[in-house]
Amino acid sequence: DGGITQSPKYLFRKEGQNVTLSCEQNLNHDAMYWYRQDPGQGLRLIYYSQIVNDFQKGDIAEGYSVSREKKESFPLTVTSAQKNPTAFYLCASSPRDRGPRNYGYTFGSGTRLTVV
Protein backbone atom coordinates (compact mmCIF):
# COMPACT_ATOMS: atom_id res chain seq x y z
CA ASP A 1 0.00 0.00 0.00
CA GLY A 2 1.21 3.48 -0.79
CA GLY A 3 1.70 5.88 2.06
CA ILE A 4 3.90 8.33 3.89
CA THR A 5 6.08 7.22 6.79
CA GLN A 6 7.56 9.37 9.51
CA SER A 7 10.16 8.10 11.92
CA PRO A 8 10.74 7.94 14.75
CA LYS A 9 7.35 8.37 16.42
CA TYR A 10 8.97 9.83 19.57
CA LEU A 11 12.30 11.63 19.73
CA PHE A 12 14.17 13.15 22.64
CA ARG A 13 16.89 15.70 22.15
CA LYS A 14 19.26 17.40 24.50
CA GLU A 15 19.52 21.14 24.32
CA GLY A 16 22.16 22.27 21.84
CA GLN A 17 21.93 19.17 19.66
CA ASN A 18 20.75 18.92 16.09
CA VAL A 19 18.26 16.17 15.28
CA THR A 20 16.85 14.90 11.97
CA LEU A 21 13.27 13.73 11.43
CA SER A 22 12.66 11.31 8.60
CA CYS A 23 9.81 11.47 6.07
CA GLU A 24 9.47 8.96 3.23
CA GLN A 25 6.62 8.52 0.73
CA ASN A 26 5.94 5.93 -1.96
CA LEU A 27 2.96 7.72 -3.50
CA ASN A 28 5.01 9.18 -6.36
CA HIS A 29 4.00 12.65 -5.14
CA ASP A 30 6.04 15.59 -6.36
CA ALA A 31 5.37 17.94 -3.45
CA MET A 32 6.25 17.43 0.21
CA TYR A 33 5.67 19.60 3.28
CA TRP A 34 6.69 19.92 6.91
CA TYR A 35 4.32 21.37 9.50
CA ARG A 36 4.74 21.99 13.18
CA GLN A 37 1.78 21.55 15.53
CA ASP A 38 1.57 23.08 18.98
CA PRO A 39 -1.49 22.87 21.26
CA GLY A 40 -4.01 25.54 20.29
CA GLN A 41 -1.80 26.77 17.43
CA GLY A 42 -2.97 24.60 14.58
CA LEU A 43 -0.47 23.64 11.89
CA ARG A 44 2.26 26.04 10.86
CA LEU A 45 4.28 25.52 7.70
CA ILE A 46 8.04 25.09 8.15
CA TYR A 47 9.30 24.16 4.67
CA TYR A 48 7.91 22.76 1.46
CA SER A 49 9.31 21.29 -1.71
CA GLN A 50 7.47 21.06 -5.01
CA ILE A 51 10.21 19.24 -6.90
CA VAL A 52 13.46 17.40 -6.27
CA ASN A 53 16.44 19.62 -5.40
CA ASP A 54 14.22 22.60 -4.69
CA PHE A 55 12.52 23.76 -1.50
CA GLN A 56 11.00 26.93 -0.07
CA LYS A 57 10.74 28.41 3.39
CA GLY A 58 7.36 28.45 5.05
CA ASP A 59 6.13 30.72 7.82
CA ILE A 60 8.42 29.45 10.60
CA ALA A 61 11.60 28.21 8.88
CA GLU A 62 14.09 29.75 11.32
CA GLY A 63 16.10 27.07 13.16
CA TYR A 64 15.16 24.35 10.69
CA SER A 65 16.76 22.95 7.53
CA VAL A 66 15.65 20.47 4.87
CA SER A 67 16.95 18.65 1.83
CA ARG A 68 15.22 17.05 -1.15
CA GLU A 69 17.74 14.86 -2.91
CA LYS A 70 15.21 12.17 -3.80
CA LYS A 71 11.55 12.41 -4.74
CA GLU A 72 10.61 9.97 -1.98
CA SER A 73 12.42 11.65 0.91
CA PHE A 74 12.20 15.03 2.65
CA PRO A 75 14.12 14.97 5.95
CA LEU A 76 13.83 17.86 8.40
CA THR A 77 16.71 18.86 10.67
CA VAL A 78 15.89 20.74 13.84
CA THR A 79 19.01 22.69 14.67
CA SER A 80 20.24 24.06 17.97
CA ALA A 81 19.20 27.49 16.72
CA GLN A 82 15.52 26.56 17.10
CA LYS A 83 14.61 28.15 20.44
CA ASN A 84 11.58 26.07 21.30
CA PRO A 85 11.67 22.81 19.34
CA THR A 86 9.38 20.70 21.53
CA ALA A 87 6.35 20.04 19.32
CA PHE A 88 4.54 17.53 17.12
CA TYR A 89 5.94 17.51 13.58
CA LEU A 90 3.85 16.42 10.62
CA CYS A 91 5.03 15.63 7.12
CA ALA A 92 2.67 15.62 4.15
CA SER A 93 2.80 15.05 0.43
CA SER A 94 0.62 15.85 -2.56
CA PRO A 95 0.65 15.57 -6.33
CA ARG A 96 1.93 18.81 -7.81
CA ASP A 97 -1.16 19.18 -9.92
CA ARG A 98 -4.01 19.41 -7.43
CA GLY A 99 -6.72 19.20 -10.03
CA PRO A 100 -10.10 17.48 -9.72
CA ARG A 101 -8.64 14.00 -9.22
CA ASN A 102 -5.85 15.03 -6.88
CA TYR A 103 -6.93 16.88 -3.84
CA GLY A 104 -5.67 17.56 -0.36
CA TYR A 105 -2.60 16.16 1.28
CA THR A 106 -1.62 12.76 2.57
CA PHE A 107 -0.15 13.07 6.06
CA GLY A 108 2.28 10.93 7.96
CA SER A 109 1.49 9.90 11.53
CA GLY A 110 3.85 12.49 13.02
CA THR A 111 6.95 12.68 15.20
CA ARG A 112 6.74 14.05 18.71
CA LEU A 113 9.99 15.81 19.57
CA THR A 114 10.82 16.63 23.17
CA VAL A 115 13.84 18.60 24.33
CA VAL A 116 15.20 17.32 27.62
Added chain:
Amino acid sequence: GEDVEQSLFLSVREGDSSVINCTYTDSSSTYLYWYKQEPGAGLQLLTYIFSNMDMKQDQRLTVLLNKKDKHLSLRIADTQTGDSAIYFCAEAGTALIFGKGTTLSVSS
Protein backbone atom coordinates in the same frame (compact mmCIF):
# COMPACT_ATOMS: atom_id res chain seq x y z
CA GLY B 1 -7.85 39.02 8.99
CA GLU B 2 -4.94 36.98 7.66
CA ASP B 3 -5.71 33.72 9.42
CA VAL B 4 -8.11 30.87 8.80
CA GLU B 5 -10.38 31.14 11.83
CA GLN B 6 -12.21 28.40 13.70
CA SER B 7 -13.83 28.18 17.08
CA LEU B 8 -11.66 26.06 19.37
CA PHE B 9 -14.17 23.79 21.10
CA LEU B 10 -17.53 22.16 20.46
CA SER B 11 -19.34 19.78 22.77
CA VAL B 12 -22.36 17.74 21.67
CA ARG B 13 -24.35 14.72 22.81
CA GLU B 14 -24.28 11.46 20.89
CA GLY B 15 -26.93 11.42 18.18
CA ASP B 16 -27.08 15.20 17.83
CA SER B 17 -25.75 17.11 14.82
CA SER B 18 -22.44 18.95 15.07
CA VAL B 19 -21.69 22.09 13.09
CA ILE B 20 -18.11 23.29 12.88
CA ASN B 21 -17.55 26.72 11.37
CA CYS B 22 -14.57 28.24 9.59
CA THR B 23 -13.74 31.60 8.05
CA TYR B 24 -11.08 31.58 5.39
CA THR B 25 -9.02 34.35 3.90
CA ASP B 26 -8.61 34.11 0.15
CA SER B 27 -11.71 34.50 -1.97
CA SER B 28 -9.81 33.03 -4.92
CA SER B 29 -9.11 29.72 -3.14
CA THR B 30 -10.01 26.92 -5.52
CA TYR B 31 -10.41 24.12 -3.01
CA LEU B 32 -11.37 24.11 0.64
CA TYR B 33 -10.82 21.09 2.84
CA TRP B 34 -11.85 19.49 6.09
CA TYR B 35 -9.40 17.25 7.93
CA LYS B 36 -9.82 15.12 11.06
CA GLN B 37 -7.07 14.43 13.59
CA GLU B 38 -7.37 11.76 16.25
CA PRO B 39 -5.09 11.91 19.31
CA GLY B 40 -1.41 11.39 18.53
CA ALA B 41 -2.06 10.82 14.83
CA GLY B 42 -1.66 12.64 11.55
CA LEU B 43 -4.46 14.38 9.70
CA GLN B 44 -6.97 12.47 7.63
CA LEU B 45 -8.77 14.12 4.73
CA LEU B 46 -12.51 14.03 5.39
CA THR B 47 -13.93 15.95 2.49
CA TYR B 48 -13.31 18.89 0.21
CA ILE B 49 -15.37 21.33 -1.79
CA PHE B 50 -14.63 23.22 -4.97
CA SER B 51 -15.13 26.96 -4.77
CA ASN B 52 -17.82 26.87 -7.49
CA MET B 53 -20.07 24.74 -5.27
CA ASP B 54 -22.39 25.87 -2.47
CA MET B 55 -22.90 22.51 -0.84
CA LYS B 56 -21.49 19.01 -0.84
CA GLN B 57 -22.94 16.01 0.94
CA ASP B 58 -21.02 12.84 1.68
CA GLN B 59 -22.89 10.34 3.88
CA ARG B 60 -23.12 11.96 7.35
CA LEU B 61 -21.05 14.97 6.30
CA THR B 62 -22.44 18.14 4.74
CA VAL B 63 -20.19 21.01 3.71
CA LEU B 64 -21.67 24.45 3.11
CA LEU B 65 -19.75 27.23 1.41
CA ASN B 66 -20.66 30.93 1.45
CA LYS B 67 -18.15 32.59 -0.84
CA LYS B 68 -19.48 36.08 -0.23
CA ASP B 69 -18.75 35.83 3.49
CA LYS B 70 -15.76 33.45 3.04
CA HIS B 71 -17.49 31.06 5.43
CA LEU B 72 -17.22 27.29 5.39
CA SER B 73 -19.04 24.87 7.65
CA LEU B 74 -18.99 21.13 8.30
CA ARG B 75 -22.11 19.44 9.59
CA ILE B 76 -21.85 15.94 11.04
CA ALA B 77 -25.22 14.25 11.33
CA ASP B 78 -25.95 11.69 14.07
CA THR B 79 -22.65 12.42 15.82
CA GLN B 80 -21.00 9.38 17.40
CA THR B 81 -18.37 9.08 20.13
CA GLY B 82 -15.91 8.00 17.44
CA ASP B 83 -16.28 11.44 15.88
CA SER B 84 -14.47 12.97 18.87
CA ALA B 85 -11.34 14.53 17.38
CA ILE B 86 -9.84 17.81 16.22
CA TYR B 87 -11.25 19.12 12.95
CA PHE B 88 -9.26 21.46 10.73
CA CYS B 89 -10.42 23.50 7.82
CA ALA B 90 -7.81 24.42 5.22
CA GLU B 91 -7.64 26.54 2.12
CA ALA B 92 -5.39 25.92 -0.85
CA GLY B 93 -2.54 28.33 -1.41
CA THR B 94 1.03 27.53 -2.42
CA ALA B 95 0.71 25.17 0.51
CA LEU B 96 -2.42 24.40 2.49
CA ILE B 97 -3.22 26.99 5.14
CA PHE B 98 -4.87 25.47 8.19
CA GLY B 99 -7.05 26.87 10.90
CA LYS B 100 -6.18 26.22 14.54
CA GLY B 101 -8.60 23.33 14.72
CA THR B 102 -11.89 22.71 16.53
CA THR B 103 -11.88 20.06 19.24
CA LEU B 104 -15.15 18.14 19.06
CA SER B 105 -16.16 16.33 22.23
CA VAL B 106 -19.05 13.85 21.99
CA SER B 107 -20.68 12.64 25.20
CA SER B 108 -22.89 9.58 25.46
